[in-house]
Amino acid sequence: MNLLNIKNLKMQFGGLVAVDDFNLELEEGKIFGLIGPNGSGKTTVFNIITGFYKPTDGHIFLNGKEITGLTPDRITVLGLTRIFQNSRIFRNLTVFDNVMIGDHLRLKSSPLEAVMRTPRYSREEKEAYQRAMDLLEGLGLIEYVNEISGSLPYGLQRKLEVARALSTQPKVLLLDEPATGLSTEETQEMIDFILGVREDFDLTIFIIEHHMAVIMDICEHILVLNYGKTIAAGNPKQIQNNKEVIVAYLGAS
Ligand SMILES: Nc1ncnc2c1ncn2[C@@H]1O[C@H](COP(=O)(O)OP(=O)(O)OP(=O)(O)O)[C@@H](O)[C@H]1O
Numbered sequence: 001m002n003l004l005n006i007k008n009l010k011m012q013f014g015g016l017v018a019v020d021d022f023n024l025e026l027e028e029g030k031i032f033g034l035i036g037p038n039g040s041g042k043t044t045v046f047n048i049i050t051g052f053y054k055p056t057d058g059h060i061f062l063n064g065k066e067i068t069g070l071t072p073d074r075i076t077v078l079g080l081t082r083i084f085q086n087s088r089i090f091r092n093l094t095v096f097d098n099v100m101i102g103d104h105l106r107l108k109s110s111p112l113e114a115v116m117r118t119p120r121y122s123r124e125e126k127e128a129y130q131r132a133m134d135l136l137e138g139l140g141l142i143e144y145v146n147e148i149s150g151s152l153p154y155g156l157q158r159k160l161e162v163a164r165a166l167s168t169q170p171k172v173l174l175l176d177e178p179a180t181g182l183s184t185e186e187t188q189e190m191i192d193f194i195l196g197v198r199e200d201f202d203l204t205i206f207i208i209e210h211h212m213a214v215i216m217d218i219c220e221h222i223l224v225l226n227y228g229k230t231i232a233a234g235n236p237k238q239i240q241n242n243k244e245v246i247v248a249y250l251g252a253s
Pocket residue numbers: 013016018036037038039040041042043044045085
C-alpha cells in the first residue's frame with residue numbers, strides 16, 4: 001500500500017517555479033531518496049508535504065486522507081513528521097526535554113488541566129515520561145538523558161533530532177540531510193541508525209541527502225530533481241547510470 005501519495009505538486013515563488021509537477025508514490029516500509037543539485041527544490045518538497053508551505057498546485061494524501069494545506073501540527077498528529085536540514089533541537093534544553101516536547105503534541109489534556117494538575121494530566125504526564133525514557137533507551141541515547149543538547153557532538157545532536165521526531169509516533173519520517181556535516185565514522189553510524197529505526201518503529205522513510213554513499217546504501221528507490229523538475233526515478237543502480245543525472249551533477253559535457 002502507498003502511505004504517501006503526491007500528485008502534480010507545484011510551488012511557485014514569484015517568477016521562480018521551485019517545484020514543478022512532482023509526483024510520488026511512497027510504499028509502506030520503504031526508504032525513498034530525494035537527490036539533486038543545490039537549489040533544485042528538495043527542501044521545498046518537504047516544506048510542502050509537512051504543511052510549512054501551501055503548494056501553488058497539487059495534492060498530498062497520507063494513508064488515503066488528503067493533507068494538502070493542513071498545518072504542520074495537524075500533519076504531525078496524523079503521523080508524518082520531519083527533521084530539518086538545519087538542526088532545530090533546543091540547544092539549551094536537556095536531551096530528555098527535547099524528546100518530551102515532541103511527545104507533548106499528542107497529549108489530550110488542555111493547558112488548563114496541566115495547570116490544575118488534574119488526574120488525567122498527571123497520568124498522561126507519567127506515561128509521557130516513561131515513553132521518553134523508553135525511546136532514549138531504545139535508541140542508545142539514555143546515557144545522555146540529562147546532558148544539555150547543545151554540548152553533545154554533532155552526530156549525537158542529529159540522532160537526538162531523529163529521536164524527537166520519533167517521539168511524535170510517526171508512520172512516515174522525512175529526513176532532510178541527516179548526514180550532512182558528519183564525519184565519515186558518524187555518517188556510517190547514522191546509516192545504521194536510520195536502518196535500525198525503520199525496523200524498530202515500522203517506519204516509511206523519505207530522505208534528502210548529499211552523501212551519495214548514504215543514498216545508494218539505504219534507498220530502495222530514488223527520485224532526482226533538477227531545477228524543480230524530476231529528471232529521473234529508479235533504483236540506485238539505474239540512477240547511478242542515468243546520463244541526465246550525471247550531467248546534472250557534473251555540469252554539461
Ligand atoms: N520561501 C521561499 N521564497 C522564495 N524562494 C524560495 C523559498 N524557499 C525556497 N526558495 C527557492 O526555491 C529553490 C529551491 O530551494 P530548496 O531549498 O528547495 O532547494 P534544495 O534542493 O533543498 O537545495 P539545498 O541542496 O541547497 O538544500 C531555490 O531557488 C530557493 O531559493
